[in-house]
Amino acid sequence: MDGLAELHTHLGGSVSSDILWTLAHEQGIALPVKDYWDFDRLVTVSDPRGVPDLDALDQIYHWTELIQSSPIAVETSVHQAIGGAYRSQGITTLELRFNPMKRNRGGERDLDHIILAAIRGLDRASLEYPQVRAGLILMMDRTFTQRQNEVIVEKAIGWSSRGIVGVDIAGPRPGHARYDYRSVQPMIEEARSAGLGVTIHVGEEGGDFGRQEIGEVLEVLRPDRIGHGILAAGDAELMRELREAEVVLEICPTSNLLTKALADEDAVRAVFRTFVENGVRFTIATDGPEMMRTHLRDEFDLLLRIGALAQDELDEANARGHEASFVRGGFRAARV
Template identity: 30%
Template sequence: MNHEEIEKLLFNIPKVELHCHLELAYRKSTMMEWAIEDGLEIKSEDDFAKEFLIKEPMQDLPSVLKKFLQTRDRLSSLERIERLSFEACEDMYLKSNVRILELRYAPSFTLEVFPELGADNLHEAIVKGCKRAELTYPMAVGLICTLQRIKSLKENMYWTDFAIGRKGEFLAVDLADDEVGYPPEPFAPIFSKAKAAGLGVTIHAGEPNLPQAPKNILTSIDLLHADRIGHGVQAIHDEAVIHRLVDEGVVLELCPTSNWLTEAVPSIEEHPLKKLYDLGVRTTINSDDPGVMDIDLMDEYRIAYNILGFNVEQLNQCNAWAVEASYICDDVKEKVWPKDIT
C-alpha cells in the first residue's frame, strides 16, 4: 500500500477518543490568534511553537509548565471557551473521524486565574460548544470532570459535588497531575462519593517510569474504584498488574505521543501499546493533549499501524473496547457508531 492508501485506510476507521484534556486541545491557528490579541510577541508560527508547543521529550519541566499556563491564560472569556470546545470536537471529527468523544476539563485549573468567569458559566460554555458540534456532525460528546492532585482534598470534594450536581452533563470524574508527589490513597473518600452518586471513575495512574507506578494502578482500582485507567503504561513492568487488568477487563487509555513526550517511555518504538494488546489488556488509543503536543488522533493511529505493528482489525478491536468503556449512554452511542465494522 502506498502512503495515500494507508492514510485513507486509517482515516476510515471510526474512532473513539476517551482521554483528551480540553484545555490543551486547542486548534493551533485559534490559539495563535488569541495570543496575538492578548499582546504576546508572536510574529510567526515558529514564535508560536517556541512559546506554546511541546514537540520534544520534556527535559526541562519549568518550560513545559510555562506552556501549559500560557495556554490556560488565554481562556479568559466564555466566548473563547465555547469556541475552544466546539473546535476541539470539530477537529476530532474532521481530522480523525472520531464519532465518540469524551473531553475532560478541570474547573479548578481555569477558574484559578479567571474566577470571575464563574463555575456555572464556564461549564455552560463548554456544554454549549460540545452541543453545537453534536448538532453539526454525527458525533457524541461527553464530559469528565478532572480533579487536580495538587489541590486540597477539600477543594477536590467541592468539585466532586459540582460534578455530581451536573450528572448527565458530567459522566465521570478523573484524577490528574503529578502522580509522583501525590499518590492515589488520600483521594479514596472523594472517589467513593462520586462512584456512589453514579459517576464513572477514571484515574491517571501508572504513567511515569518509576518503580511505584504499577502499584498506583492497583490502588486506583481497589481504593478509588477506577473502572478505567488514564495511561497505565507502566503496567508492562509488572506481571501481577497485567493479570489483574486482563482478568477484570480494565481499560487502559493509552496515549503514545504523550507518553514519549513526558518520558514515560524511552521512545515511540518502545511504547508497550501493542505488547499490552497482545497480552490481552483492553487497550485504547488516545491523544491526551493534542493542541499543546501538536498532534491529532490520526497521528496516534499512524504510530500504532506504521511503527507498533497493529493491523486494522486490531485497531477496530481497540475501538470496540473503547465504545463499550465510554461513559456516554448506550442509545446515544448507538446513533453515531456504525454497525457494520468488521
C-alpha cells in the same frame, strides 16, 4: 473502520494554535510573544525531541489554560475541539477533559459559568455534528487541596444531566513524591454512585512508585478506565488485576514518546505487545492532538508502522473506545 473514538484528550491540548491565538487577543491576554509562529511554539510541543519531563509539559498547559480561563474561551474551545475532531479525523465518540478550577483565574470567575460555557460548546457542537457522541470529564488535580477536589466532583455530579460524563485526576505530583490516591477516594465513590464514569491518570511515569500507584488506584478507587497505565506492562500481578477488573487503559503513544515516559518506538511496541499477550484492554488516544502535534490517525499509523499492533488489533482498540465511552452511560468496569 467506522468512526473513530478518542477518550483521552485534554481541552488544553485540543484547540488549534490559530484559535488560541485569536482567543488570547479577544481577551487582551498579555503574551510573552508577539509573533504567531512563536506563539505556536509556546502552546505546543514543538521540538520533535519532545519535552524534558512532565513539568515542562505543565508549563505549556499554563498558557493554554490561561487563555481558556473565561466562559467565552471555554465555550469556543469545546465547540472547536469537537468539530475539529470530526472534520479532520472522523471522530464520532469523543470525550474532552479539563479542570474548571484551572480556568477560573483563582476564583475570580464563577466555576458554574465556566462549566456551563463548556456545556454550551458541547451543545453547539452536537447541533452542528449530530453524528458525534461527545461528553466532558471534569478533572481534579494532584496539587489541589481536598476541598478544591471535592468542589470539582460536586460540580461534576451537579451538571451530570447536561453532558458531564466522568471524573479524573491529573497534574504534577507535589514534590515528585508518591501521590496518595486514597485522599480522593470519598469523592470518587460519590461520583460513581451518581452514575459518573471514573478514569484516573496513573502509571504514566514514576518507576516503582508509579507501579505502586497503579496498584493503589485499582484497589482503592476501582476506576472504569486508567489514563496511561503503561508502567503496568512490566508487572504480571498488575496486568492480572487490570484484566480481571476489565479496566480499559487509555494509551497515548506519541505523548509518551514526547514526555520521555517511553524511550523510543521499541518501548512503545513492547508495551503494546505485552498488553495484547496478557489480555489487558486498551484504547488509543492523543492526550491532546494540537499540543502534541499528532492526530488519532497518526497514532494508528505509528502503531501499524512500528509493528506494535496489527490492523485487526487497531480496529479492536477503536471499537473498545466506542464501547468504553462514558457518554450516554453503558460502560462500567466489571467489578463496579
